[in-house]
Amino acid sequence: MSRVVKVGNLFIGGGHPITIQSMTNTKTSDIAATVDQIKRLEEAGCEIVRVAVPDFESAKAIKKIKKGINIPLVADIHFDYRLAIESIKMGADKIRINPGNIGESWKVEELAKVAKDHRIPIRVGSNAGSLKKEFESKYDRATALAESALNEVRILEECGFSEIVVSVKSSDVLETIKANEYIAQKVSYPIHLGITEAGTYETSIVKSSIGIGYLLLRGIGDTIRVSTAGDPVKEVSIARKILISLHLRKGGQVIACPTCARSELDVEKVATQIEPFVEKTDLVVAVMGCVVNGIGEGKHADIGIAGTKNGAVLFKNGQIVKTLSAENIFTELLCVIKEEAEKRKCRVMLSE
Template sequence: MFSKKVVTVGNVKIGGDNPIVIQSMTNTDTLDFESTLRQIIRLSNAGAEIVRVSVRTLDDIPSFKKLCENSNVPLVADIHFDYKVAIEAIKAGASKVRINPGNIGAEWKVKEVAKVAKEYGIPIRVGANSGSIKKKYENLVPRYRALAESALEEVRILEKIGFDDIVISIKSTDAKENFLANKCLAEKVQYPIHIGITEAGIYEDAVILSSAGLGALLLNYIGDTIRISIAGDPEKEVGVARKLLTLLGFKKGPRVIACPTCARTEINVEELALKVKEWTKDIDKEINIAVMGCVVNGPGEAKHADIGIAGTKTGGAIFVNGEIVESVSHEKLEETFKRYIEKMNPAN
């Protein structure tokens, strides 16, 4: 059900058969060019393919223009209330603008923004979240329909004035409501959909809630671009998004499989698995690596892994594609296993 329409944001394509795009947002003061640019670069290095920046007033425009000129990823201008700020952000180099037509004001103001966006060839993102349901839909039940209809009304405003270079986003703080609203939306439009759980909380809560809510959407093929919302350092958002997409099979990368451990465990599974994750953090191809505590779990339960190790009383048994290739002592376990992993990724 991934969206059929393709929208271009800078050099990034969203929708269609294109890979799911990871986004994040700066939390530095936009007026502070140096700090904001450093954060954009860090987000890009962490894996963000698009970065959103708050452009609050016309005072932010000069700094935002410099950011667009120096950023190595497309920047999205996040605009509220003032249509003039949206227009100037587009002229300053924004690769996309995020507006809420409802709070921009009169339809002619929205029309002016769309006119300039069309002239510069950039898309507009619209939508709704659980805190911005339109009054006319407040009593609509179930509530996920109110969310969906609020977002669709934003789309209709743009379509009415002949603008269809659109990305839509619906976000709720409730994972179930978020899923149902986005499912409803995906059944009615072909525009790319940006997904996230809004105000998901601090790290652990945000990771659990977003993984459940967004994982459900992705496994139903809904969502063309994603942001994991975490209070604090936005680099963490990017890392979690990358890992979620990798573990669900939507992004290439290593997956480290590890057994939950029990009394049969012969090696320190957690410690070795953490080291394997560090060894493989820069690998960008699909590879399943299993770290199993005993021969009961590996290679039997992990025979689908590309490579793995199972603890034994004397050390460990290394297996490749389900077949044991070498048994090693505890002293040589780590270096030998690491060497086998490196052989599977010779580019590194």
């Protein structure tokens, strides 16, 4: 089992729940826009947020950003150790920086001391896009990624620093898996998982589900980030679905049949309409095209509907409890979902 690292009010590693991370794509120095995006990420289920800190203006913005948000904030810095120190002083809960990029060892030592004094962990790691030649020429790519990350770990360890999180990321799924397996055998620090530059929405879902999902099933990984081009809120939703699918966290989900010639219902439309509500509950809701197979196939859901000639039937635990007229399917189903959620004290917004 991995060691435990504290990030703000959360623990990473040591069997604690896998946390969902994301990263803002606003200018960090634009405090209002960054806080606004982080609030949307929080609402979607993001538990740790990373912001890029390319300059002192961004580092100084962290203090005000922190006042407007409720989740731990990670400052992402590339080379300048002074930006990392300033970010810590402004209240960052974790730093992402590679000590190998900082330069002279006294700079690394100074950063490690400030981080230690403030009890702030540091994530180190490697990324296929910026892998140094010295590693690339010596190993296959996955091992090079892992050895490069381990080299960063060693630099911090030499400074007496051990509040470390490690990551090795590639846009290639198999390379990422191999590199993380290698890392997990060598060190016990918590591992941050992700397929980097995973691509556009659909591609990123496929790559992240396979890469992150496989590693989590093998017991590797303590925190995850799905990387998707565009609005980061989408990443959080995918990450949640990965964890729910692996039974690593509770959460509502819609199961829906693919439909066939027997279908009497616009399954896609109803499933898409109710999904945002169901995701705020712990319920499993089935949307099935017909009663022929729908009720049997959806019997493990908490609530289900199956299409009929005149609308749909609503069933619970495989038993029909109600008939829904065609024009009221969505509103009636939503009503039942809210009633059930309220009974179970789920966090569904009853006013929505």
